[in-house]
Amino acid sequence: MPELPEVEVTRLGIEPHLLGQVVSDVSIRQPRLRYPVPDDLAGRLSGLRVEAVRRRAKYLLIDFAVGSLLIHLGMSGSLRILAADSPAEKHDHFDLVLGATILRLRDPRRFGAVLWLPHPPEAHPLLAGLGLEPLGAGFDGAALQNMCAGRKTPIKLLIMDGHLLVGVGNIYASESLFRARIHPATPAGRLSRARCERLAQCIRETLQDALAAGGSTLRDFLHSDGSAGYFQQQYFAYGRAGEACRVCGGKINKRVMGQRATFFCPRCQRLPSGGKV
Known part of the structure; x- marks a missing residue:
């Protein structure tokens, strides 16, 4: 999509x-x-x-x-x-x-x-009922922390919830979480202000980099002039299950969350054991 x-x-x-x-x-x-x-x-x-x-x-x-x-x-x-x-x-x-x-x-x-x-x-x-625009002036670490407060929802599902934050689909959620070094199953409410600041920045940077690359071309999607996007060539996590992590050399894992394929590196994105992260 x-x-x-x-x-x-x-x-x-x-x-x-x-x-x-x-x-x-x-x-x-x-x-x-x-x-x-x-x-x-x-x-x-x-x-x-x-x-x-x-x-x-x-x-x-x-x-x-x-x-x-x-x-x-x-x-x-x-x-x-x-x-x-x-x-x-x-x-x-x-x-x-x-x-x-x-x-x-x-x-x-x-x-x-x-x-x-x-x-x-x-x-x-x-x-x-749509949420904040991730590239808009109203989205930052404080806004993300407010969304996360008290929630046990896995952070990947929260940032894909269009009632809270719009437009962060499956591809860019996986890529943003990798950049922020946050495990996608981390309960949202356990993220510290610093981690929320980092993730908000990574979401913006990931989307901006994708825009600069013309987006991603998947299946039938082409731009208005018939050209393709090339951001998929920059993926660190999405669609790379079983391949070597481009940062640590470990193996990219895949699991299903919210009926969507989720890709992450278990070394770079460790699931926390307790307390704020």
């Missing part, structure tokens, strides 16, 4: 082609995505000018004067900027037509979403 860096790279890729453009039409070839695509989008959007292109968690928001178009890439979706006469292929389900240019959603698994949100979009149920 595209995670926060991939969605942000997509936003940066499509934004210059959308800002200030006027919608001339909408093409819906497959309305049955994760949620039904509204069949009145053409009537709502035609003639409207794109005011902004934003990201909230893993959702993209294309803002107009009277509302916002919400797009979620699901498990395998991608957005491309193409010429308006580009022929549609099998999994090309939605086009936003902007004169000679189109924004096209390709979604082989159809777990994505295209929805219309009236102002304010943040009040919509999909957005209202």
